[in-house]
Amino acid sequence: MIAPDWGDIYKALGAQPVINATGSVTLLGGSTPAPEVKEAMARADGAYIPLMELQEKAGRFIADMVDVPAAYITSGAGSALTLATAAIMAGDDDDKIEQLPDTTGMKNEILIQRRQRYMQHYWYDRCLELAGAKLVDFGTDERTTREDLEKAIGPNTAAVHYYAMEQSPDADALSLEDTIEIAHANGLPVTVDSAGQIFPLGNLGKYVRMGADFQCIAAKYMGAPQSVGLALGSEDMIYKLGLQSFASYEGRRVRGVGRPHKIDRQEMIGAVAAVRRWMTMNHEDRLVDSDIRTQTIVSSLRGIDGLRVEPIDNIIGHQPFGLNLHVDESVTGMTAHDVVDQLKQGDPPIWTRVKDWEDFITIHVFGLNEGEEKIVGQRIADLFKR
Numbered sequence: 001m002i003a004p005d006w007g008d009i010y011k012a013l014g015a016q017p018v019i020n021a022t023g024s025v026t027l028l029g030g031s032t033p034a035p036e037v038k039e040a041m042a043r044a045d046g047a048y049i050p051l052m053e054l055q056e057k058a059g060r061f062i063a064d065m066v067d068v069p070a071a072y073i074t075s076g077a078g079s080a081l082t083l084a085t086a087a088i089m090a091g092d093d094d095d096k097i098e099q100l101p102d103t104t105g106m107k108n109e110i111l112i113q114r115r116q117r118y119m120q121h122y123w124y125d126r127c128l129e130l131a132g133a134k135l136v137d138f139g140t141d142e143r144t145t146r147e148d149l150e151k152a153i154g155p156n157t158a159a160v161h162y163y164a165m166e167q168s169p170d171a172d173a174l175s176l177e178d179t180i181e182i183a184h185a186n187g188l189p190v191t192v193d194s195a196g197q198i199f200p201l202g203n204l205g206k207y208v209r210m211g212a213d214f215q216c217i218a219a220k221y222m223g224a225p226q227s228v229g230l231a232l233g234s235e236d237m238i239y240k241l242g243l244q245s246f247a248s249y250e251g252r253r254v255r256g257v258g259r260p261h262k263i264d265r266q267e268m269i270g271a272v273a274a275v276r277r278w279m280t281m282n283h284e285d286r287l288v289d290s291d292i293r294t295q296t297i298v299s300s301l302r303g304i305d306g307l308r309v310e311p312i313d314n315i316i317g318h319q320p321f322g323l324n325l326h327v328d329e330s331v332t333g334m335t336a337h338d339v340v341d342q343l344k345q346g347d348p349p350i351w352t353r354v355k356d357w358e359d360f361i362t363i364h365v366f367g368l369n370e371g372e373e374k375i376v377g378q379r380i381a382d383l384f385k386r
Ligand SMILES: *Cc1c(COP(=O)(O)O)cnc(C)c1O
Pocket: 026, 075, 076, 077, 078, 079, 124, 193, 194, 195, 196, 217, 218, 219, 220, 226, 228, 229
């Protein structure tokens, strides 16, 4: 069922391609740009363009599309986090822009809820530090209160960071509403990591419309190359963020920390095309397709002793549907980790995953080529029928 030329561009190098049943993960390549995105990128080849101007015009287009005051295309959402943090610390002061990541003389502490950072296994906090900032936790593992934030604000506080997870709301975290209210009452900006909050469409840009100064989006989740992301925010915030970018480094001759975060003009055009596609496509069709492909895997796994298949009904965010597999070791002789390992050792390897803090396997259809869901279902079933 696998095409004979599947992955041969990788095999020619001696590298082993894999079937990606994990979803959109950076480790495996993140995304496959949609055909109209690839076509737009190819058309961008035909001419050169001053990149500061392209950034401005592309940002305007994206901001209008998602209904926020301003937008900027970055080298992934991770870069947007770094540039936003740098922009908050240095503002539009060229000397400070050139001084970072040395933050001497600047407010450099970013507050982050301990609960969001550790209990929600937030992985991208490092992107904030790369600008030179220091992360300061507030609240406890159990909960975060308004007082926790109020008490944590000090003379060196530069901003408050928030991690948006609409698909698994955390009632014990401090809400974004409270975060914005308290931060703004203290003259502090709020940054939001909302990299995956791209559906329902109303969630895209929502945090900025709620009053946050900045939010990021990972374009890998919406049919763009995984090397691009979006910074959305207030005019002021996005203007200052742009001063940190590689385009400004070259275009203004002011050396900001964003110089290594380079992106192609083709990728910028790809981001524009991906946003246009995402905002105008039929999401009902997209969801039905994910649901059907998930059901294909589920139906291959019915009636296996010791294997409990739990379909996921979430459609919020970037990875609709999918399934969790609970493996009973006492019946099957295998742990979830064994199953993941054996799938990786097969031909071709199939990548699924167990998160370190969980004991079930999660499978998503996002990264599967057409028909690969059948292979995934069959290969898992075969492991148990041996
Ligand atoms: C993927 C992701 C990022 C990083 O985005 P990139 O575009 O890969 O840099 C940041 N935060 C969250 C929550 C993500 O899911």
